[in-house]
Amino acid sequence: MGCASSIAARDSRQLGFPNSENDGGHDAKNLRVKLVLLGDSGVGKSCIVLRFVRGQFDPTSKVTVGASFLSQTIALQDSTTVKFEIWDTAGQERYAALAPLYYRGAAVAVVVYDITSPDSFSKAQYWVKELQKHGSPDIVMALVGNKADLNEKREVAVQDGIDYAEKNSMFFIETSAKTADNINELFEDFVDYATSRLPPDILAA
Template identity: 80%
Template structure:
């Protein structure tokens, strides 16, 4: 299940704010980026967001319907700030057609699977292909194996995920929304890569 019931979905019925023209808005020390989470239902996307934004974990919460929106700002060591505008999409198959509305124009994408579920890893690979076809050409992508606290029930080898990520220009990391392991590190790494992309672009 997701952790979505702990915060309200906003802008999910009227989709007017989804197609943001600038996925990344920045000045020299502040970056504002659109980030989307994709993955199968039940892998813990909402739990990752809730842990990152509010430091909370709610194992009893309901599945996300449509999408939920939340934002969080982090500060890096050089005093640069990155504000993530996070769209947490529903994983159920009936909502799959809505996903492009959320990842279109996103500067970053977090593709989540459950390390105890090979099926969710297959679905993660589907989302990577969709992002490669229809997402921004310079999108920063992370492949996230969630529920690392259930390592004794692991069904997806870490090496498989690492190799897949490397082949597809992503970075991979395993997290646990339950214990908070690697949650902040995930978003810090995305922030660093976004800043590198911004500072190295010809227009900067």
């Protein structure tokens, strides 16, 4: 189940992470991040995005069709401004072939699974391998265990997520789109993590 129906992208430029947001390209404090979300259907990708961008949670919303696009700008503690351009891909198998259209050119990716679903954790590992094979060579990835509010129904141990993330040099966090737990931290901390790992030529304004 998605938390946002498809939204037509008003700006379809394939942007990486980060670039200067101004036309002159001189202000390194204004960053633009193209971020793609991948994961099985129903893990809460759209819910995470909707909670981050609009502060909303709608458990009755429609499944994402193809992909949806949303953007959000945040200010970090060091006064850096980060504009996230977020591509939320559909998790259904019939849309899997479309995913490369959205993750190609992205320097950061968030792979989401549901902590109550081992199958979704396996699918997350599939997407990690796809990104490693076909994504940008320097892509920085986050592994996110969503639905942390359902801890009593947990079937994927926290340590399993940590171990897999460490093995694949990924940022790791568990979130709850329903309660908003760790949603802002996901994006803010991941920016710091990605910035420290991307090559200088990508970081240059």
